[in-house]
Amino acid sequence: MTRVAVIGSPEKESVPQTMERACRWLAERAEVVFSELTYDSSRALAKRPDLLVVLGGDGTLIAAVHNLRERQLPIVGVNLGKLGFLAEFTVEQLEGNGQFLFEAAPPVTRRVMLDVRLEQADGGVFETLAVNDCVLLSGPPFRMIEMRVEADGEDVAEIRGDGLIIATASGSTAHNLSAGGPILEPTAEAFLLTPICPHALTFRPLAMDARRMVVVRGTRVNEGTTVAVDGQEHRRFRPGDRLVIRRYRADFLLIRNPNRSAWYALRRKLMWGENPRNIL
Incomplete structure (x- = not known):
């Protein structure tokens, strides 16, 4: 069974309730070995998780990567912030489509740091x-x-x-x-x-x-x-x-949302390639 750790931003008011909801959903499909409101993802490493779920925004996710240092884990970013360029999932998308995380090798992108x-x-x-x-x-x-x-x-x-x-x-x-x-x-x-x-x-x-x-x-x-x-x-x-x-000696491992193309964030969130007439 997949071992999952969950951390969330301690500064966002919506995170405690979302964490409880996410952990309830995850516990039906995996073993939740750690859950805490913290930026310090290294606190979860002693529990030997296979997967890290980060609740917050891109800043929370980046802080989690920093704290893992060379012991990087595949990360699922659940966006509770503003842009959410790296955190590709909403909690609704995780609940509706997240079963893929436990059925086969998830779509991990390896990124240079x-x-x-x-x-x-x-x-x-x-x-x-x-x-x-x-x-x-x-x-x-x-x-x-x-x-x-x-x-x-x-x-x-x-x-x-x-x-x-x-x-x-x-x-x-x-x-x-x-x-x-x-x-x-x-x-x-x-x-x-x-x-x-x-x-x-x-x-x-x-x-x-x-x-x-x-x-x-x-x-x-x-x-x-x-x-x-x-x-x-x-x-x-x-x-x-x-x-x-x-x-850096380790790569950043980010799990992509398989229901979005590789260009989704670029086109939808940064409006790349959009005709200015369609934006105004």
């Missing part, structure tokens, strides 16, 4: 993973910063602007898209390097093989220049620091 390592000039090291992106932000007093980018030890570019986004394929529809970067298919094994408001039109977004190691140095930064990882973790970026990006 970033290994983010900030090597500080004073010898300190901060390391984490990124589901969507690692963003270098100019910060106060909001002057342009200058960055040198290398890939596998070779110079790529010296960029002047308001920052740099290094995104996964999953993150291509997040901050990267807002900054004018391209959309990648979620399973693409690539990184995106997208400058934020570059000083010259010659700096355009770049797609790079995920097997490469990217190093970013700040040749001129501000007092408040910051590294932001998935919008959830923030560290100061000072002169002499190095930001090292590689492919």
Whole structure:
């Protein structure tokens, strides 16, 4: 019998009732080994679940992935938030169509994540993973910063602007898209390097093989220049620091809703490809 863990956002009022409802439905089809209102999905690992159900929004799901670290589980995201780009199911869809989770191998997409390592000039090291992106932000007093980018030890570019986004394929529809970067298919094994408001039109977004190691140095930064990882973790970026990006040692395992095409979220939630006349 499939062993299932369920976690939910402790900040959303609707989650406790939804969790009770979801666990009742799941218990008729699987063994619910863990259920708790928490972002810390690692608390469930001692129960050896085969599957993790996350109730909340994309932020809750991303937090769950962070806390699993290299011990990733197939995740079913149940959206109780706003956009729900990663959390593809509603609780009604789970109840109506979720039997597929226990009848055969569910449709899992493997998605590349970033290994983010900030090597500080004073010898300190901060390391984490990124589901969507690692963003270098100019910060106060909001002057342009200058960055040198290398890939596998070779110079790529010296960029002047308001920052740099290094995104996964999953993150291509997040901050990267807002900054004018391209959309990648979620399973693409690539990184995106997208400058934020570059000083010259010659700096355009770049797609790079995920097997490469990217190093970013700040040749001129501000007092408040910051590294932001998935919008959830923030560290100061000072002169002499190095930001090292590689492919993370585990992939993000997301179960797709089989009743939706791979392009559903892109077309319905971001309105990609829609005729403007049909939107207005």
